[in-house]
Amino acid sequence: MLLTALSTGPCWALLPTGVLAKVNDVPLSQSSFDTLLQTNITQGQKDSPQLRQILKSDLIARELLLQEASRRGLERREGVQQALVTLQQNFILDLLVNDHLAQNPVSEADLKSEYERQSGLLKGAEQYQLRQIVTASEANAKAVLTALKSGKDFGALAQDKSIDASKAQGGQLGWLLSNDIVPSVLRAISTLPKGGLTASPLEVDGQWLVLLVEDKRPFQVPKYEETLPQLRQSLVQQRRLQLLEQLAKSAKIEQ
Structure with missing residues (x-):
């Protein structure tokens, strides 16, 4: 959390529907908060008023820091835009790989077959x-x-x-x-x-x-159960390479 002790203070004006809070008139969406809350619950946190307040304070703190970064013109510094493009590309690539894995999941049979192959x-x-x-x-x-x-x-x-x-x-x-x-x-x-x-x-x-x-x-080959994380990672990498090979075969690449 960036600033869990941040106090949001009283706000007597009603906020528009779908707006969690405003920071210097910049609205923070309720949907962003809901997504963050669900992520924390998925990771094992228990939903509670305390957790909700911490997450809300964190979103407000992030917006304050982002506004200050913008005020200082940090996004206009040399190399920043290219770094942001790279981060965005990496995020989208991760989405693609995860989507491909959802369509081509690693099964128990796949894991056992890979274990036998490596053994x-x-x-x-x-x-x-x-x-x-x-x-x-x-x-x-x-x-x-x-x-x-x-x-x-x-x-x-x-x-x-x-x-x-x-x-x-x-x-x-x-x-x-x-x-x-x-x-x-x-x-x-x-x-x-x-x-x-x-x-x-x-x-x-x-x-x-x-x-x-x-x-x-x-060399003593480890037991199947002991190698599951490595086996799964190996198969994920194989699927990623297979996807790349499929795309390369159907693409027009000029060098």
Whole structure:
């Protein structure tokens, strides 16, 4: 709430039908208030005189602030109109996606099918707990590897030599799923034992990596009930992409 303690004060003049209040002669519609009230009730609030007064005060406070923003000419500042257009477009896009989902709802069968599909993709997957030291050149990476083989501490070397943000955590990357690891890296670490170092530096996107496998384990696919939010989000995204593909096929696009 913007200003829940705002006092509306006495008003002896009757307001026109459909008008909740007036702020400097600007009417606030009763329908706006009704929509706001219903939204709060839907979100778990209990309808009461106190809630209604708070919401009314909030609408009045918003109008006061909007009028002040207009008085200062903020909407005429550079970039503001384009930002407002973008906000409006995003709102309409959300409406479109929600409308499409209402016409093509995600069913229980869809969720279970997606769970089976994703579970199949993860069959036999492993997880690796890795540390890394990233350098700008192969020579630097080889020097790091030599230092590690001589007994230097990996975490300390990572903090001192690595150019990656993970240096702050001593090169720790946490648990990574094999499906998410770059193939060349996965080939290099898949045969290493726990505590094993890559035999030589690995080049990835123009940088050189030295990796330590701290631990590894088979990936345990979570139960269906545990993944419902992620499954639903995945299907919503799929439907959004399907809609976009349908529109693109029937559209004339010139670039």
